[in-house]
């Protein structure tokens with residue numbers, strides 16, 4: 001059963017409407033929410049980009065995108081027609097004050113009732129300031145207009161501040177929705193429920209009982225068609241500064257005063273500010289960067305990163321970090337974070353390892369309890385625990401698993417992360433979006449890593465495509481007596 005209520009009529013103005021993100025994620029997400037009854041028929045989606053397209057030409061592109069990116073079973077001709085009726089297109093260069101703003105104003109003014117206005121920036125982030133200024137100067141930013149900012153918010157603290165300032169001059173912070181699609185994932189939101197809706201977990205969620213936490217986001221794919229972007233970014237900026245630090249915040253935050261946006265964000269930002277800064281002493285042993293070399297993926301031989309690029313590069317496709325949080329709850333608990341392209345499996349998960357019992361009762365030391373929160377694929381939770389071995393009369397133990405696979409357990413379709421986030425912006429519900437101070441605190445923490453890597457103070461390691469990553473990352477955990485959780489075939 002769905003609990004999505006229909007939202008108020010809205011105008012979604014998408015800058016970058018012909019791009020990959022709009023076609024692959026945004027339009028399918030809005031379509032799915034129409035099928036679920038959350039989008040009113042009077043809503044409008046107004047695509048803008050520089051390409052000179054007529055409305056019907058853009059509608060054809062939108063249809064093709066739905067055909068490609070919506071599951072065949074969910075592609076319903078009548079609903080698709082209703083969806084296409086909502087779509088408009090304005091050819092416009094968002095960065096230029098003398099562009100076709102009149103065309104946008106005209107579409108926006110033709111409506112029979114009040115609409116919530118949302119601007120979605122799906123263009124290069126260095127345009128965000130100029131688009132905001134032009135929208136403001138054209139009188140198109142109403143007091144209640146929202147703006148959704150795609151990642152990356154900058155490539156470092158300075159550029160993030162510039163983007164935030166550029167947008168913040170024309171939109172108040174409460175109307176700025178910085179998207180991090182990991183927060184739109186059901187299983188990431190579920191961390192809050194697991195921790196705070198289960199007294200058992202709430203009671204043991206600290207360094208008193210937890211030995212270590214691993215947060216992994218591994219991908220099978222390489223850099224695909226995004227090499228130009230990726231080579232200027234790398235795994236640390238692309239995945240850790242945003243998605244994985246957000247996940248870490250949810251795992252580590254104190255219980256927020258409420259589920260209101262600012263209470264949750266206050267709790268998260270306090271984790272980011274408590275991360276122990278990495279320095280010259282800890283950087284070489286607490287950070288690993290690596291590039292994939294030629295290897296095998298899904299049964300095929302694949303090229304190494306440098307061969308794919310066709311030139312030298314100092315950009316990492318693998319990152320592993322050892323982080324510590326300086327709070328009473330987490331003193332001395334290592335948080336291992338890793339993300340990579342061309343890993344052995346597509347797996348995003350959180351692995352919480354509990355400390356063994358301090359006293360020995362059984363002939364064999366029981367295995368530690370491990371909680372695995374599978375973010376994707378096969379969303380679910382497994383709890384590794386010990387039972388008595390029924391074939392052993394001397395209290396030998398067996399390690400077993402309680403495993404919940406959410407899709408099977410709840411018989412639900414797991415929505416794409418963008419679905420909820422797009423409609424949350426219309427609802428003016430910002431809890432799953434990132435506040436300015438969070439983005440900037442995250443950049444501050446990764447800054448010494450970026451600087452040391454840029455100066456080659458930590459050597460670039462290598463791993464074969466299709467493997468679990470470099471030996472250096474295994475060693476990083478081995479020094480703590482830990483191993484990476486690599487359970488997926």
Ligand SMILES: NC(=O)C1=CN([C@@H]2O[C@H](COP(=O)(O)OP(=O)(O)OC[C@H]3O[C@@H](n4cnc5c(N)ncnc54)[C@H](OP(=O)(O)O)[C@@H]3O)[C@@H](O)[C@H]2O)C=CC1
Pocket residue numbers: 015016017018019020021022048049050051092093094095096121122123124125127150151152
């Ligand atoms: N693709 C993805 O999976 C993801 C993308 N992102 C981010 O989303 C943003 C868009 O990415 P993506 O769709 O891949 O990029 P694309 O290059 O595919 O699309 C860029 C879009 O911006 C439009 N555009 C470029 N310049 C202007 C301008 N001056 N005025 C108006 N429109 C303009 C382009 O159309 P035209 O040339 O016709 O103007 C096109 O529609 C980027 O910030 C990216 O980092 C974030 C996460 C994932």
Ligand SMILES: O=C1O[C@H](COP(=O)(O)O)[C@@H](O)[C@H](O)[C@H]1O
Pocket residue numbers: 217219238239348
């Ligand atoms: O933001 C990004 O995320 C994707 C991975 O997202 P997921 O939902 O498939 O885990 C990554 O491929 C991309 O490089 C990055 O920009």
